[in-house]
Amino acid sequence: MKFLHLADIHLGASPDLPNGLAEKRKKEIWNSFRNVIEKCEREKIDLLLIVGDLFHRQPLLRELKEVSYLFGKLTKTQVVLVAGNHDYIKKDSYYRTFHWQKHVHMISADEPQCIELPEISTSVCGFSYHSREIRERLDISQLKKGRQKYEILLLHGGDETHVPFNREDLRRVDYDYVALGHIHKPQTVIDGKAAYSGALEPIDKNDTGKHGFIKGEITDEGCRIRFVPASVRRYIHEKITVTPQFTNQELQERIEACIREQGEQHFYKFILTGFRDPDIMFETVRRFSPGDSLYGHPAFGNEHGWNILEIADRTTPAYDFGQLMxxxxxxxxxxxxxxxxxxxxxxxxxxxxxxxxxxLMDTRRG
Ligand SMILES: [Mn+2]
Structure with a gap:
């Protein structure tokens, strides 16, 4: 039984980016989601799991229709989804009345329920958020089990205000796989048994590192999972340590080399540390050579430039204090x-x- 585990897609989010770029990025997140659906179809995935926060906020009816259209492309894949804290099921939520196609199963109850999928010998249990927070600790005795050979639990949360649970709680639950959502950084919690897929695309400028989804397979030998990086872009924080010999020319070369090596599509923040020549002022707002990326930072006066969101100068001037004294x-x-x-x-x-x-030196010069 082959599955993909996705969470925290945050459709509809417009990330905190300089003017006009948020809208482009918003579309890109939709495209990334569509890519995953197409991958499911191409690779004949049996089951697609979406563990909460498919939407960044309450979904609009037309947004549900867009998603339903994409699910409609799936001819071999069953879909099971729950709502998270961002898209929690409000009283008047369109989630309550929306009619999904036969192969799409939304667990909308706020207490654990199971979807039985006998065609793939699998049952998927989980629950949806009906409020922004769930402060009660996870009660394992409450969790239901399905009636199929393979058992999966969907669980969104893991911090203090969103279904608190810890590794021990997860160790005690008796499922073949626990698909986790809510934490945006992908991570395995228990080897081959419980993992966060992380957000499909980074949403916040501090969502650094790789993003994507988890691909897994459950067989009689157990469950095997693998993280698949899939995000169109990443936020990269790169530290550059300068020396008193370091110049602006060299800084530009280092930045260019870093972007060429890691990819022109990503969002960069460069953090300069170390000791600089006291006469050198690093230019933190400047024009770099145009790349072929989608965005440029307006501060660089270059619409087709690279995505350098910030250059933070945290260097210290290397004075010869003995000499000065x-x-x-x-x-x-x-x-x-x-x-x-x-x-x-x-x-x-x-x-x-x-x-x-x-x-004191600046005053003197002035
Ligand atoms: Mn969440």
Whole structure:
């Protein structure tokens, strides 16, 4: 029995991106979902599991129709879905009255229920959110089991306000596989038995790392799962450590090389650390060579540029404090350095020394 496990697709989300880009990204998330559906059809997947937060908020009727159209492409795949905390089933939710096609099974009850799929010897149990939060701890004795050879549990949550549970709780449940949703970072909780697929596409600028879905197979030997990276884009936070020899030219080359290596489609944040030449000011807003990516950052004045969302300069000017102290024995700069120069480089006092010397030097230059 081959399955795909998806969660946290967040259709309808418009991620926090510079002007105009959010709309493009919104479409892209829909496209990514469509790609997965097409993969199910192509690879003759038996079962598609969607473990909550298919939508970012209450789905509109037309959004359900769009999703239903996509599910309609599936001729060999059964679909089972539950609602999560973002798309929880409100009193007047369209989820309540929507008519899905025969092969689409929504578990809309707020207490555990099972869908029996005898054609694939599988039952899928789970429940939907009817409110934004579920603070009660997961009660394992409440969980129902199906009547088929293979048993799967869908569970959305895992933090304090969304069905709290821990690894031990999951160890005690008796299912072939527990498909988890809600946490956006993909991760295995119990080897071959319980895992978060993570969000299909990163939604937030801090959703760094790979995103996609889980592909699994349950046989008489048990369950085997594998994470499949599938997101169109990733958010990448890249640290660049500078030295006093480092220049803006070199910075540009490093950024270009990094983007070429990891992919021009991704969203980048570069964090500069280390000690710089005090005379060098890194240009954190500048134009880079155009790539063929979809977006550019308006700050770069280049509509077809790369997706550099931020360059954060956290470098420290590398002053020769000993030398400066000698030169400024008689004035405040010398006294200031003397006061703070004994502290280690990672201390707040050292940071204050660097910033203070910089400020005093700038005043002097001015
Ligand atoms: Mn959620």
């Amino acid at each position: 000698k030169q400024h024995k008689e004035d405040i700069l010398g006294a200031f350095i003397e006061e703070l120069s004994e502290y280690p480089q990672e201390s707040i006092q050292y940071r204050a020394l660097c910033e203070g010397v910089q400020a």
